[in-house]
Amino acid sequence: MSREFRTLLVDYRPDRVHVQLNRPAVRNAIDQTMIDELHLVCGELERGPRILILSGTNGVFASGADIAQLRDRRAEDALKGINSGLFGRIARLPLPVIAAIDGWALGGGAELAYAADFRLASTTARLGNPETALGIIPAAGALWRLAALVGEPVAKEIILAGRILTAAEALAVHLVTEVHEQDALLEAAHALADRIAKQDPLATQLAKEVFHVPAAAHPLADNEAQARLFESEEKFARMTAFLERKKR
Known part of the structure; x- marks a missing residue:
């Protein structure tokens, strides 16, 4: 599949x-x-699930929303949820999303990274939400995703006091799971994608889906997903292969 984009560079592979x-x-x-x-990429991944790796170019993930456009937005624009709608769609993609964060990931750029399932950072990564300094709030996910990721005290430091996390600090609070030198970051992201791709795609999709259902939906949602998998051909094939290896 090939499509011309103005703001993205897209590499399509069979599994990602x-x-x-x-x-x-x-x-x-x-x-x-x-x-x-x-949104176009999301549509493609919803129709044909694959792992998504998100990264930036030229040593920057994303410096934030475009301030020139943001300055001109009014109340009706806020109510449309322009960024939050996209980031929610990315978070709900069938297969995992990996954010490879190099350099600045601020404001909307940080919120895009928070929507991913995995965040890997380069040693130069800097993450934060300086929106209140610009007279707005981080309304595209940080106000609820960030506390779930790092806890309320750190989230409030970032959102209410303008703290910018270094890569080491982000690792310490588990906002990112790995830190690499800049030239090794994408290799690490693809290595993680390789590990994910070895799993059964349907089981991975259902595990992600059920992971995010409300607490009240458990354990019924777990049991229903498991019931579907217990009838899948892939489950029988993988378990048979496991038992055959164990015999050797």
């Missing part, structure tokens, strides 16, 4: 899609065109 945010003149700031193009 690597999307690079590519607006280097503005440090990959997220504008409406990028939002629209990421």
